[in-house]
Amino acid sequence: MDFSLSEEQQAVAxxxxxxxxxxxxxQRLTEIERATDPxxxxxxxxxxxxxxxxLLGIAVGEGFGGQGLDFVALTKVVEVVGxxxxxxxxxxxxxxxxxxxxxxxxxxxxxxxxxxIVDGSLIATAATAEFFGDLVAEGLSAPHTTATASGAGWVxxxxxxxxxxxxxxxxxxxxxxxxxxxxxxxxxxVADVDVERQDGPLLPEATLTLSGVEVGADRLLxxxxxxxxxxxxxxxxxxxxxxxxxEAGAARSALTLGATYTSxxxxxxxxxxxxxxxGQRLGDAYVDAEAISLTAAQASWRIATGVDATEAVAVAKFxxxxxxxxxxxxxTHVHGGVGVDREYPLHRYFLLTRQIELTLGGATAxxxxxxxxxxxxx
Numbered sequence: 001m002d003f004s005l006s007e008e009q010q011a012v013a014x015x016x017x018x019x020x021x022x023x024x025x026x027q028r029l030t031e032i033e034r035a036t037d038p039x040x041x042x043x044x045x046x047x048x049x050x051x052x053x054x055l056l057g058i059a060v061g062e063g064f065g066g067q068g069l070d071f072v073a074l075t076k077v078v079e080v081v082g083x084x085x086x087x088x089x090x091x092x093x094x095x096x097x098x099x100x101x102x103x104x105x106x107x108x109x110x111x112x113x114x115x116x117i118v119d120g121s122l123i124a125t126a127a128t129a130e131f132f133g134d135l136v137a138e139g140l141s142a143p144h145t146t147a148t149a150s151g152a153g154w155v156x157x158x159x160x161x162x163x164x165x166x167x168x169x170x171x172x173x174x175x176x177x178x179x180x181x182x183x184x185x186x187x188x189x190v191a192d193v194d195v196e197r198q199d200g201p202l203l204p205e206a207t208l209t210l211s212g213v214e215v216g217a218d219r220l221l222x223x224x225x226x227x228x229x230x231x232x233x234x235x236x237x238x239x240x241x242x243x244x245x246x247e248a249g250a251a252r253s254a255l256t257l258g259a260t261y262t263s264x265x266x267x268x269x270x271x272x273x274x275x276x277x278x279g280q281r282l283g284d285a286y287v288d289a290e291a292i293s294l295t296a297a298q299a300s301w302r303i304a305t306g307v308d309a310t311e312a313v314a315v316a317k318f319x320x321x322x323x324x325x326x327x328x329x330x331x332t333h334v335h336g337g338v339g340v341d342r343e344y345p346l347h348r349y350f351l352l353t354r355q356i357e358l359t360l361g362g363a364t365a366x367x368x369x370x371x372x373x374x375x376x377x378x
Contacts, residue, residue, distance in 0.1 A: 003297060005072070012058055012073045016080040019049055024086035026345045032087055038197075039167040040204040041087040050077075051120030056094060060102050064114035071238065071304040074099065075245040075296070082249025085202075085348035089123055089165040095242040096126035097173050100185075100235050104222045109187065113171065124171040126235060127160035127208055145210060147176035147184055153216040156186060159209050162359070166190070166206025167197060173221070174210070175232050183228040185221040185235075188213065201358070202351035240360065241303055241313050244296035247320040247356045251289045251327040254349040258282055258331035261338070278334050285330040288323035295319045314369045322363035324353045 005013065023046045032041045050056050059074040060066025067073075074094060081090050098117045101109055116122035130144050145158025156176055163172065172193070174186045194209040217223070221231065259282055262273035272278055295316035302309035328350045332339035339346055360366075 003294070003301075005076070008069055009073045009076060012055070012069065013076040013080065015053060016050075016055055016077045017083075019053055019055070020046065020080050020084055020086055023049060024081075024084045029085065029087065029345075029348065030343075040165070042089075042168060043087045046086060047088050047120050050088065051118065054118075056120055057098075057114075057118030059094070059099055060114050060118055061110070064102070064110050065118040066102075066114065071099075071241075072297075072300045075242055075300040078242050079245040079249040079296075082246035082352070083253045085250060085253075085345075085352045087203075089125070089168070091239060091242045091246060092125040092164045092169070093117060093123050096235060096239045097124035097171070099238060100126070100173065100231065101187075101221065103234070104231050106218075106223045108218060109221065109223075113187065122171060123165060123169045124173070125163055125165045125169040126173040126239070127163040127166070128175055128232070128236065129160065129162045131159055131161050142181070143175045143177050143183060145174060145176040147178050147186065149179075150214065153214060154184075154186065154220065156188065156210045156213040156215060159207065161207050162198060162200075163206045163208050164203070164359070166195060166208055167204055172208065173235075174208075175228070178225055180225075182225055183232055184225055185228055185231055186215055187219045187221060188215060201354040202348065203355060237309060237313050238303060240317055241296065241299040241309070243356050243360055244292070244299060244313070244316040244320040247324045247353060248289075248293040248296045250349045250352050250356070251292050251324050254328045254331040254346060254353070255282070255285050255289045257346050257349075258285065258334045262334050272334070281330045281334060285327045288319070288327050292316075292319045292323050292327070311370065311373055314366050314373070317360050318363050318366035318370070321357045321360045321366065325357060328353045 024043060032043055054067055055077050057066030058069050058077055059071060062068040078090050078095070081088060098114060101113055113122065117124060145156060145160065147154045147156055156174060158176065160174065169190055172188050172190050174188045175183055176186060177183055192213050194211070196207040198205045198207055262278055262282065263271055265272045299309055299312040299316040302312045331346060332350060335346060338344055
């Protein structure tokens with residue numbers, strides 16, 4: 001793969017860094033947290049600025065108000081958001097929903113929803129996780145939620161769990177299983193479902209209950225009752241890659257905080273960074289952070305170029321889940337007591353990393369996927 005960015009991709013990264021870095025300061029994030037919005041923290045000012053700069057539509061087709069750039073450019077925006085732990089729903093709105101509608105939606109669906117996402121007036125999310133007994137897991141192979149034909153549309157019944165931005169979103173992409181076993185994805189108004197808060201490490205999520213929710217035929221993504229399973233697989237792959245990019249930004253910033261603090265802090269007349277154990281700990285964290293960044297970049301590049309990215313995404317997922325935890329724990333430990341101070345920015349990276357790991361499903365699942373893939377090629 002080619003790790004270098006094109007001129008356009010670099011320009012996107014630079015613009016995102018400038019806007020997000022200037023606006024999502026630690027002081028601004030603290031202000032948002034103290035507002036205790038019942039829907040969860042959200043930086044509406046930053047969201048509007050990203051829209052004005054064209055970054056919310058960076059990968060949306062030009063015909064719908066976007067810039068028409070590729071998946072790498074989109075994940076660079078996501079990575080910068082992770083680098084400051086900004087409170088804007090870029091993964092769920094821009095990747096899970098906008099990117100999926102842009103690639104698979106009908107002309108009418110794209111015209112109805114994409115311009116609203118691009119101008120910042122619509123927050124959307126996707127609900128793929130479901131309850132399996134007392135556990136929550138991705139219901140990708142056969143969603144428990146059902147879609148039953150009714151008149152000119154469908155009736156949806158089921159429960160979706162751990163929906164990101166589910167308390168704030170107005171539109172949700174719902175996978176459901178038809179009577180014949182096929183899978184379809186429906187564009188559903190959140191106002192039509194029952195919403196219950198679920199608290200996460202950093203951001204609240206939601207449980208969505210659909211009980212006899214009626215939707216028109218025009219709400220079936222792509223307008224066909226076939227091919228939905230491949231759309232869902234693609235959505236999961238690209239959302240996972242975006243979460244890995246989000247973690248890449250968070251891990252790098254957590255490491256930078258640790259390195260900066262130990263290079264300035266003194267004990268026994270010496271900089272803490274010169275202590276062998278501290279140097280080794282941060283050295284290991286640097287390797288992890290680089291692995292997260294490079295594997296996330298590889299996954300995004302393979303998706304953008306249209307080659308098989310299944311294995312690359314599984315590798316990136318492992319490093320984001322496993323390596324991310326090691327990085328934030330190392331950064332916390334080398335800070336000493338300061339590392340657990342909630343007035344210090346490091347705690348956001350720690351909690352964001354934990355939330356990303358829980359969303360990804362942990363490192364073990366990725367290793368099992370990779371192992372099965374390797375075994376299948378023997």
